[in-house]
Amino acid sequence: MLKRFITSREALLVGAIAVLLVLISFRFPAFVTPGNLASVFNDTSPLILLAIGQMIVILTKCIDLSVAANLALTGMVVSMVNVAAPGLPIVVILMIAIGLGTVLGMFNGILVWKLRIPPIVVTLGTMTIFRGLVFLISGGKWVNSHEMSPAFKAYPRAELLGLPVLSWIAIIAVIVFSVVMTRTTLGRAFYAAGGNPHAATYAGINVGKTQFWAFTISGALAGLAGYLWVSRFAVAYVDIAGGFELDVVAACVIGGVSIMGGIGTVAGALLGALFLGIIKNALPVVDISPFWQLAISGGAIIIAVALNAQANRTKGRIILKQAEQAT
Amino acid sequence: MKRRTFTSLTAGLGLAASLFGTSALAQDNMRIALVVKALGIGFFEAAAEGAQEAAEELGGVEVIYTGPTDTTAEGQIEVINALIAQNVDAIAVSANDTDALVPALKRAMQRGITVISWDSGVADEGRQMHLNPSSNALIGNMIIKLAADQLPDGGDVAVLSATTTSTNQNIWIEEMNKVMGDYPGINVVSTVYGDDLADKSYREAQGLMQSYPDLDAIIAPTSVGIVAAAQAVADAGKIGEVNVTGLGLPSEMAGAIESGASKSFAIWNPIDLGYSATMIAHALASGAATAEPGAEISIGRVGTITLDDTNAAAMADPFVYDASNIEQFKSIF
Numbered sequence: 001m002l003k004r005f006i007t008s009r010e011a012l013l014v015g016a017i018a019v020l021l022v023l024i025s026f027r028f029p030a031f032v033t034p035g036n037l038a039s040v041f042n043d044t045s046p047l048i049l050l051a052i053g054q055m056i057v058i059l060t061k062c063i064d065l066s067v068a069a070n071l072a073l074t075g076m077v078v079s080m081v082n083v084a085a086p087g088l089p090i091v092v093i094l095m096i097a098i099g100l101g102t103v104l105g106m107f108n109g110i111l112v113w114k115l116r117i118p119p120i121v122v123t124l125g126t127m128t129i130f131r132g133l134v135f136l137i138s139g140g141k142w143v144n145s146h147e148m149s150p151a152f153k154a155y156p157r158a159e160l161l162g163l164p165v166l167s168w169i170a171i172i173a174v175i176v177f178s179v180v181m182t183r184t185t186l187g188r189a190f191y192a193a194g195g196n197p198h199a200a201t202y203a204g205i206n207v208g209k210t211q212f213w214a215f216t217i218s219g220a221l222a223g224l225a226g227y228l229w230v231s232r233f234a235v236a237y238v239d240i241a242g243g244f245e246l247d248v249v250a251a252c253v254i255g256g257v258s259i260m261g262g263i264g265t266v267a268g269a270l271l272g273a274l275f276l277g278i279i280k281n282a283l284p285v286v287d288i289s290p291f292w293q294l295a296i297s298g299g300a301i302i303i304a305v306a307l308n309a310q311a312n313r314t315k316g317r318i319i320l321k322q323a324e325q326a327t
Numbered sequence: 328m329k330r331r332t333f334t335s336l337t338a339g340l341g342l343a344a345s346l347f348g349t350s351a352l353a354q355d356n357m358r359i360a361l362v363v364k365a366l367g368i369g370f371f372e373a374a375a376e377g378a379q380e381a382a383e384e385l386g387g388v389e390v391i392y393t394g395p396t397d398t399t400a401e402g403q404i405e406v407i408n409a410l411i412a413q414n415v416d417a418i419a420v421s422a423n424d425t426d427a428l429v430p431a432l433k434r435a436m437q438r439g440i441t442v443i444s445w446d447s448g449v450a451d452e453g454r455q456m457h458l459n460p461s462s463n464a465l466i467g468n469m470i471i472k473l474a475a476d477q478l479p480d481g482g483d484v485a486v487l488s489a490t491t492t493s494t495n496q497n498i499w500i501e502e503m504n505k506v507m508g509d510y511p512g513i514n515v516v517s518t519v520y521g522d523d524l525a526d527k528s529y530r531e532a533q534g535l536m537q538s539y540p541d542l543d544a545i546i547a548p549t550s551v552g553i554v555a556a557a558q559a560v561a562d563a564g565k566i567g568e569v570n571v572t573g574l575g576l577p578s579e580m581a582g583a584i585e586s587g588a589s590k591s592f593a594i595w596n597p598i599d600l601g602y603s604a605t606m607i608a609h610a611l612a613s614g615a616a617t618a619e620p621g622a623e624i625s626i627g628r629v630g631t632i633t634l635d636d637t638n639a640a641a642m643a644d645p646f647v648y649d650a651s652n653i654e655q656f657k658s659i660f
Contacts, residue, residue: 036537039533144578144582145557171460234582236557284519285534
């Protein structure tokens with residue numbers, strides 16, 4: 001068990017993150033204090049949520065490019081709801097956010113499942129549609145900090161056992177989805193549908209329907225992240241989280257999720273997101289020219305993926321143990 | 328010969344039309360049309376308020392506040408054609424397109440209508456002069472002054488800009504660096520880039536506070552950056568230690584002023600802009616001033632402008648917003 005962990009992708013990533021932290025601590029020691037690491041985790045929480053959803057979608061040989069636009073639309077809707085009805089309890093806001101996100105995800109899922117449109121095309125389209133809708137409902141206007149109710153803004157910041165609620169939500173999502181992915185029929189169906197769709201069909205798994213559920217989960221998580229995002233940054237406008245879908249896909253790929261489907265774990269997505277989150281948070285403090293920052297983040301992604309590809313290389317499956325020993 | 332009769336005929340008709348028009352209205356009211364990008368935008372409503380103020384001050388001036396219902400050049404052309412037909416005395420336009428309005432505005436000038444642009448300009452040949460809200464040098468000076476005013480004993484400030492390539496911000500920061508000598512004791516310790524993304528700007532602001540624990544102010548000459556920096560300062564519990572300032576909109580910054588994360592910030596004042604545009608239009612239309620390079624035109628309480636080689640001028644320093652006036656402006660724009 002231990003040996004299996006040491007040689008796994010996750011262990012490699014943990015090692016890479018440790019090396020990264022050591023390198024950063026040479027340039028800026030205060031970065032690795034527990035307090036700061038907690039705030040880095042908190043900052044990375046939305047990315048973790050989206051990466052878990054994206055991982056499930058990628059497992060089924062699909063991709064969801066609409067997550068950031070979904071986040072922006074849900075975020076705008078809940079902030080406008082909040083402005084219109086400041087007294088609404090946060091539970092209701094959360095339900096609206098998750099509900100709307102789910103519906104948007106289902107829309108993607110239906111198009112992929114029933115109309116059999118390639119997922120990249122579907123989500124590229126819905127990405128633009130969702131962004132357009134944000135513009136349509138807001139008229140291009142911002143929802144600003146002073147228009148949001150204090151409770152709306154306070155929720156993700158509220159501290160519980162030393163950590164903000166935002167962090168706890170990410171932690172809970174990681175635990176819940178670890179269980180779902182390893183211990184439930186649906187979770188295993190995701191792996192089967194992506195790992196070998198034909199075999200999955202013969203095993204009685206409806207691949208299209210499984211993909212539909214993957215998009216639904218991804219949408220729900222994006223909706224939840226939408227509320228958390230606008231309340232954390234206390235502003236909602238058309239372009240929030242612009243380009244964030246690429247970070248989400250990158251986090252998955254770094255985390256060892258195979259773009260070909262069928263391979264990936266929640267822990268991998270979590271570590272991939274943390275790796276990116278650490279880089280994003282460290283770059284401002286390590287005093288590197290901003291002109292280099294983009295190149296450095298890109299380089300880190302490629303190195304991580306290259307390492308992963310090496311570790312992933314299948315060594316050939318041993319079919320006959322005896323034959324192996326005989327040679 | 329034929330042509331001449333035709334021109335004299337149109338001239339006669341035009342004269343008749345104008346006589347007709349003026350006789351229908353009060354005899355000596357000068358009519359100045361303030362054409363905006365679109366109706367229903369807070370910024371322009373405020374400009375119209377300023378124009379009204381100028382009209383009352385001047386006396387005998389009627390301001391026609393008009394514009395299309397959406398921000399299109401086509402809509403503005405229709406509006407301008409209608410104004411030409413009404414034979415107004417002056418048109419002051421904030422254009423939706425630099426070039427598309429030129430033919431319509433040229434036609435207006437041929438009819439003897441004074442044409443100026445303000446806020447958002449049109450190409451040189453389409454107007455007699457253009458009024459910029461401010462100039463790069465004034466903005467560069469203002470952003471550092473806002474920070475320095477709160478730091479009488481000097482201190483460390485950092486700049487949070489938009490992208491590394493955004494022209495406006497780079498010019499303003501360059502202009503700011505030129506006048507740093509006027510603010511002894513103020514050190515700019517770093518310039519970082521938030522790419523006009525709320526999350527990246529927030530992170531960069533957090534990074535600044537970590538890298539420079541003694542930081543006294545963050546200057547963000549971008550509306551996304553200033554809001555994100557104010558939120559980062561509030562979340563870090565550094566309100567009172569780190570002052571966020573720069574360029575922002577009152578509606579977006581009201582929360583930050585309220586929380587104290589930002590003591591003051593600046594942006595052009597739309598009321599002054601409408602006021603000045605009306606003043607200039609009146610001066611040119613009444614013949615009190617001519618639009619030529621180097622000409623000085625008085626704009627009432629706002630001061631005097633000097634036209635440059637392209638007949639453009641800068642109105643004034645950006646207007647400073649703080650706790651005393653944010654309530655009044657936050658609902659305007």
